[in-house]
Amino acid sequence: MSVVSLADVEAQARGIMSEAAWAFVAEGSGDGWTLGENRRAFNDFPIVPRRLRGVDGASVSLGVRLLGHDLPYPILVAPSGVHLFVHPTAEAATAGGAGRAGALYTASGASTLPLEAIAQATTGPKWFQSYVNSDTGVTRDILLRAKNAGYTAIVLTADALGPGMSDHFVRLGMPFPPGMTFGNNDPRDGGRGNFLDQRTALTLDDIGTIGSLTGLPVVVKGIMRGSDARDAVSAGAAAVQVSNHGGRQIDGVPASVSVLSEVVDAVGGSVPVLLDGGIRRGVDVFRALALGATAVATARPILFGAAVGGAAGVAAVLERLRDELHHTMLLAGTQAVGDISRGCLRGMAA
Numbered sequence: 584m585s586v587v588s589l590a591d592v593e594a595q596a597r598g599i600m601s602e603a604a605w606a607f608v609a610e611g612s613g614d615g616w617t618l619g620e621n622r623r624a625f626n627d628f629p630i631v632p633r634r635l636r637g638v639d640g641a642s643v644s645l646g647v648r649l650l651g652h653d654l655p656y657p658i659l660v661a662p663s664g665v666h667l668f669v670h671p672t673a674e675a676a677t678a679g680g681a682g683r684a685g686a687l688y689t690a691s692g693a694s695t696l697p698l699e700a701i702a703q704a705t706t707g708p709k710w711f712q713s714y715v716n717s718d719t720g721v722t723r724d725i726l727l728r729a730k731n732a733g734y735t736a737i738v739l740t741a742d743a744l745g746p747g748m749s750d751h752f753v754r755l756g757m758p759f760p761p762g763m764t765f766g767n768n769d770p771r772d773g774g775r776g777n778f779l780d781q782r783t784a785l786t787l788d789d790i791g792t793i794g795s796l797t798g799l800p801v802v803v804k805g806i807m808r809g810s811d812a813r814d815a816v817s818a819g820a821a822a823v824q825v826s827n828h829g830g831r832q833i834d835g836v837p838a839s840v841s842v843l844s845e846v847v848d849a850v851g852g853s854v855p856v857l858l859d860g861g862i863r864r865g866v867d868v869f870r871a872l873a874l875g876a877t878a879v880a881t882a883r884p885i886l887f888g889a890a891v892g893g894a895a896g897v898a899a900v901l902e903r904l905r906d907e908l909h910h911t912m913l914l915a916g917t918q919a920v921g922d923i924s925r926g927c928l929r930g931m932a933a
């Protein structure tokens with residue numbers, strides 16, 4: 584499948600997806616202000632190219648090192664739930680596509696398939712995103728299963744303390760796909776408990792608890808302020824992910840890219856900083872890297888890719904973003920990811 588722009592894939596997906604799937608996947612909470620900001624705010628950071636720098640297009644280097652993985656390019660699959668909405672094979676399609684494209688895949692704790700089946704579907708590196716169940720034993724079981732299945736980090740989502748849904752999806756009566764279960768809790772696959780029974784009273788101590796239970800690095804996702812990032816690192820976070828959950832939780836918060844440099848400055852290079860929210864172009868990836876992100880993650884484009892072309896669609900979306908980043912680096916005068924700094928953006932000191 585060939586992709587000219589992620590916007591094309593989104594438009595194709597819109598023609599294929601049911602109204603319910605579109606309302607669940609594409610739309611945001613409240614008035615959708617944050618959802619819109621996640622795209623618009625990239626325009627606050629225009630790129631100012633460097634010329635005549637001898638950048639060799641054939642050897643532009645996109646590789647980055649992240650928590651022990653050498654990634655071929657700094658674009659990850661962000662966790663998103665219920666892939667049955669977009670493809671009959673659900674996360675097997677999205678994880679399979681990520682593997683084909685060599686991208687790190689983050690499996691959502693709210694997946695349709697159990698985490699073991701998702702682990703088998705990708706040949707690439709993989710992280711597991713955890714929700715925290717009110718029953719401590721349920722969370723423990725799932726985290727240990729994730730470790731046994733070969734996931735190499737746990738992503739603790741800190742910003743989803745209740746259902747994140749568009750008004751449109753609620754108005755439709757919250758029509759989840761018929762017969763769907765949350766795979767990690769399904770007794771037929773060794774699970775237990777009620778996925779929807781989540782503990783909202785999360786604290787910084789949860790970071791250490793997850794880290795010592797699994798022995799895996801913990802990435803705290805949903806950070807929107809520098810002080811929270813610093814506290815998470817002091818509590819043992821191995822990385823932080825700047826995110827507003829794609830504008831699906833609290834509406835009225837800034838775009839994730841608007842708070843990125845505050846978070847980067849707060850952690851001062853002590854841990855990697857990731858960013859998700861509104862990444863649709865290679866120039867968006869470039870701007871996030873320039874502001875100090877180690878890598879970015881993307882969710883909706885992956886789901887649109889799966890809706891249009893299954894695993895091949897997902898791989899094509901990731902490869903298109905990668906190729907756009909390559910082209911942007913060449914045109915901006917940067918040979919390697921390490922050359923991308925704030926000085927590449929207008930009005931910012933390097």
Ligand SMILES: Cc1cc2nc3c(=O)[nH]c(=O)nc-3n(C[C@H](O)[C@H](O)[C@H](O)COP(=O)(O)O)c2cc1C
Nearest residue numbers: 608661662663664691740828829860861881882883
């Ligand atoms: C349909 C959908 C489901 C999501 N489910 C989860 C989830 O289960 N866990 C989580 O941490 N984030 C979830 N997210 C948020 C994404 O990880 C990510 O923060 C956000 O969507 C990034 O913005 P983008 O969609 O513009 O790339 C979900 C996003 C979407 C679109």
